[in-house]
Amino acid sequence: MIVTLTANPSLDRTVNLTAPLERGTVQRAESVTSQAGGKGVNISRACVAADLPSIAVLPAAKDDPFVLELLAAGVDCRPVEHEGDLRVNITITEPDGTTTKLNSPGPQVTPRLLQELEEALVRRAGSADWTVLAGSLPPGTPPEWYAELVAALRGAGARVAVDTSDAPLKALVDALPASAPHLMKPNGHELASFTGHQGEELEADPAAAAEAARDLVAQGVESVLVTLGPHGAVLVTGEGAWHATPPPVTVVSTVGAGDSSLFGYLLGDVTGRAPDHRLALAVAYGSAAAGLPGTTIPHPRQVQTDLVDVTRLDSAGS
Numbered sequence: 573m574i575v576t577l578t579a580n581p582s583l584d585r586t587v588n589l590t591a592p593l594e595r596g597t598v599q600r601a602e603s604v605t606s607q608a609g610g611k612g613v614n615i616s617r618a619c620v621a622a623d624l625p626s627i628a629v630l631p632a633a634k635d636d637p638f639v640l641e642l643l644a645a646g647v648d649c650r651p652v653e654h655e656g657d658l659r660v661n662i663t664i665t666e667p668d669g670t671t672t673k674l675n676s677p678g679p680q681v682t683p684r685l686l687q688e689l690e691e692a693l694v695r696r697a698g699s700a701d702w703t704v705l706a707g708s709l710p711p712g713t714p715p716e717w718y719a720e721l722v723a724a725l726r727g728a729g730a731r732v733a734v735d736t737s738d739a740p741l742k743a744l745v746d747a748l749p750a751s752a753p754h755l756m757k758p759n760g761h762e763l764a765s766f767t768g769h770q771g772e773e774l775e776a777d778p779a780a781a782a783e784a785a786r787d788l789v790a791q792g793v794e795s796v797l798v799t800l801g802p803h804g805a806v807l808v809t810g811e812g813a814w815h816a817t818p819p820p821v822t823v824v825s826t827v828g829a830g831d832s833s834l835f836g837y838l839l840g841d842v843t844g845r846a847p848d849h850r851l852a853l854a855v856a857y858g859s860a861a862a863g864l865p866g867t868t869i870p871h872p873r874q875v876q877t878d879l880v881d882v883t884r885l886d887s888a889g890s
Contacts, residue, residue, distance in 0.1 A: 573624075573626060573627065573699060573700045573701055574615065574619055574624060574625070574626045574627075574700060574701060574702045574703075574704060574842070575629065575693065575697070575700040575702070575704070576612030576613070576615050576616045576626065576627070576628050576629065576703075576704045576706060577630070577689065577703070577704065577705050577706065577721075578610035578611060578612035578613045578628065578629070578630040578706060578707055579630070579631065579681075579705075579707065579708075579709050579710060579713065580610065580659065580678045580707055580708045580709060581608070581609070581612075581613060581630045581632060581658055581659075581678075582658060582659045582661040582675070582676075582678070583606055583608060583609070583659070583660045583661070584606065584607050584608075584609035584610075584663065584827070584866070585604065585606045585660055585661065585663070586604065586605045586606075586607075586662075586663045586664075586665060586825065586827070586865065587601045587604050587662065587663065588601060588603045588604070588605075588665050588865065588866075589601060589602065589664065589665065589666050589667065590602045590667065591666075592666050592667070592668070592670070593664055593666055593670075605865070605866050607866065608638045608639075608641045608642050608645075609828075609867050610706075610707050611706030611707035611830075611831050612628060612629075612630065612704055612705075612706040612707060613628055613630065613642065613647070614828050614831035614832070614835075614867060614869055615704055615706060615831055615835045615838070616628040616642075616647050616648075616649075617645065617647060617869045618831070618832060618835035618839075618857070618869045618870075620646045620647055621869060621871045621872065622835075622839060622871075622872050624839065624842065625648075626648060627649075627696060627700075628647050628648065628649045628650065629652065629689065629692045629693055629696075630649070630650075630651055630652070631651065631652050631653075631654035631681070631685055631689065631710075632651040632652075632653075632654055632658060633651065633653060633654070633655075634651050636651070636658065639651050650692060652692055653688075654685050655679070656679025656680065657679060658678070658679070659675070659676040659677060659679070661675045661676060662674040663825065663866065663867075665824065665825045665827075665865070665866075668823075669823030669824055669825065669826070669862075671825055671826045671827060673827065675708075677710070677711050678708075678711060679710060679711070680710070680711045680712045681709075681710045681711065681712040681713050686717060690721060690724060693721065693725060693730075694724055694725060694728045694730075697725050697728040697730035698728060698729050701731065701838075701842050702730075702732070702733055702754075702755075702838050702841070702842070703730045703731070703733070704732075704733045704734075704735070704834070704838070705718050705721060705722070705732065705733070705734045705735070705736065705753075706733075706734070706735045706736070706831070706834070707735070707736060708737070708738070708740070709736075709740050715739035715740050715742070715743040716740075716743040716744075716747065717740070718736055718740045718743070718744050718751075719743050719744045719747040719750075719751035720751075722734065722744070722751045722752070722753050723750060723751055726753075731754045731755075732753040732754055732755070733753060733755035733756075733757065733834065733838065734753045734755070734756055734757070735756075735757040735830065735831070735834055737758075737762050737765075738765075741758065741762060741765065741766070742766055744756075745766045745788070745791075748791040748792055748793070749792030752791065752792030752793045753793060753794075754793075754794040754795065755793070755794065755795045755796070755837070755838075756788060756796050756797070757796075757797045757798075757799065757830070757834045757837070758798055758799075759775075759798065759799045759800070759801070759830060760772075760774035760775035760781055760798060760799070760801070761774075761775065763781060763784050763785065763798055764784070767784040769784055774798070774800070775800050775803060776800075778800065778803060778804070778806050778885070779815075779885060779886075781798045781800060781806045782798075782806045782808050782813040782815070782885050782886075784798075785806060785808040785813075786808055786813070788808075789808055789809065789810055794809065794810070795807065795809045795847075796808045796809075797833070797834065797837050797851070797854060799833050799854075799858060801826075802818070804816045804817040804818050804855050804880075805851060805854055805855050805858070806851075807847055807848075807854075809847055811847065812847075812884060813884075813885040813886065814847060814848050814851050814882055814883065814884055814885060815882070815883050815885055816848075816851045816852055816854070816855040816880050816881065816882045816883075817855070817880065817881045817883075818855050818856075818858070818859040818880060819856065819876050819879030819880060820879075821860075821862055821863045823863065824862065824863055824864055824865050825862070825864065825865055825866055825867075826862050827866060827867045828861050828866075828868070829858045829859075829862045830858065831861075831869075832858050832860065832861035832869060832870060833854040833855065833857055833858035833861075834854070835857055835869075836850075836853035836854040836855070836856060836875070837850050837851070837853060840852075840853040840854070848882045848884070849877075849882075851882055852877050852882050853875070853877055855880045856875045856877040856879070856880050859876075859880075860874045860876070
């Protein structure tokens, strides 16, 4: 089972254009879709599609339409009562797959909410294969909260994966090794934000990305999955490093591709796959998501693992 936390859930609204976006003009959209979303929610949706048990923990009223939508979709949603309207994120997609995101901050949190979210996670940690902390933190949350959660969850016997960015990511890295999760999933730009590299350099150079990720492994992180957009992904563990290139795909929307990649890796781990196969599943899931509209999560039948090429890089520590 995979337990997910979406601390800052969102209603994801996707606007699909028939022509490139032109600032300052009036354009007509081909379609507009809305979906209950957020990184952890997306991973729980992927679990449902793959028949893998999951529990989604998030702050919301029990009768919020957001929660009801997830329950109707088969997601075992465990909301922690919270006042305030959930945020709305707007994604604009252009015909060539270019994606522009406008993310709102979300409602202010309270110490009571953070405590109850932690209790909800720790209570389920022992029975889960993975606990996933994913996405941004809502206003009022201390940036070190994820780092503190990792320590609490590890103390409860959980295996923890973290996918975040900006201040929460920096705080997590600054607190290593005490805050070391079992898995971190930065993209190239996020990895560069605390390693002194340029994001474009790491995105385009898997060997450089692997070298930067080794610093995290040296500080106690068990596995680091670095997604590199069209250049695939890199996996670094104490056993070595691998690079996977994606299958051909016509990009429709990149929203949710990173979440799908993380799920693919977790699915591979839960089903006992070797590191290179876990990486192949991650890249195949991410590529499948990029070929779907909006935040659509791919079904396993849409995932082409056999078309992913995995190469062993220099062994870790070399």
